[in-house]
Amino acid sequence: MNKLAIYLSTLSLTAVGLTAPRAAEVEFLHWWTSKGEQHAMDVLTQHLEKHDIQLAPKPVLGGGGDSAMTVLQARALAGNPPSFAQIEGPSIRAWDAIGILHDMNSVAKAHQWDATLYPLSQQINQSANGYVALPLTLHRLNWLWVNHQLLSELNQPVPTTWQAMFTVMEQAKAQGINPLAVGEQPWQIAQLFENLVIATGGVDFYTRAMVDLDPGSIDSDTLRAALAQFRRLSLLIDNTLPNTRWDTATKALASNQALFQLGGDWILGDLVAKGVEVPNQIGCYPAPESDDVFLYNMDSLIFMVSKSFTKDQANHVANVLADPEFQAQFNLRKGSIPVRTDIALTDFNPCQIKAYQAFKKGVAQNKAVPSMIDSMAVNPVAQQAINSEIFRFYRNKSLTEERLIKRIIAIAESH
């Protein structure tokens, strides 16, 4: 390209504020601290460096993001927000409503997001001010991860119903095998319950009870049936390691110390980063009785207004991170699928291909639903309060279903 053309193209990008003086250093607050998440973060860091942007990562320990969101709120209140931050779901609009986000409309226009993003990605990342966040990953949560060696030792098939799941887990436990690797943290334990609600009542019931928080659906025989299964599960898994991180559970699954793990495909990212053969050694299957459901969460990035991070700098960084090739490489390592239609899944793991197919089918059948426990459906205060109540019921075997139902309704009605 001749000098004039280069100059004109620079002018056009400058006109929409997509090139800017090199950002000295950009702070990124996130909770991607496991081996697989770090493996994906390496791609993000290197991609920014290729564009002369120096990243100052600010990781906050705690899968699921509760702790990271607390730190983000504290920093924003202190007038010292990071340049950009990992965020999920309705929180995006909440942050936008206080006027602290750089909008992404220039980047959206330059990258034709109205045409390239899935409608779901468009909806989650827009407010009345247009695009206010940059979508990055689409995770499926209703996965059952299976240690094939241990399952074959039990001479059992992969369970497709919860009855079969309980049977093989009870058999495993009787033979001294940990039936289910799970971290004893509210969001992880609540995710088990979320899967049981879908299995017991189906996605429409799940949406009414857990997304809409409809009191009549919460105070129902169907939810009581899900709670009975959840109590049975709490009695079966007697984890003695409180506050275990999700990736510690994944390590147990990968090292033949546990038969199953239920959770999102960030688990795939960790397994692949550990060199585990997926799906041969550890297989990926729909959580029991959720075959055609796509229970999702989406990671997005918000860019925050401050004296040290101008709109031009935000546009410059976001423009770099909107690059489809970068997004392809990031999702490949993260275990998620892209948030947009224009990225081929070449080289992606077979489990990611299965997730993509499940997503397409879920959208077509209206069975792609947001995860309430993982920040995609209700405001974070109600979500964390409900997760804590579910966790309390799980750990204290004397607490009744009636008490939990009343507590969830009280939280729903006060938020």
Ligand code: GAL
């Ligand atoms: C989710 C997030 C994933 C992964 C997971 C475990 O909330 O969307 O990207 O970080 O937590 O930490």
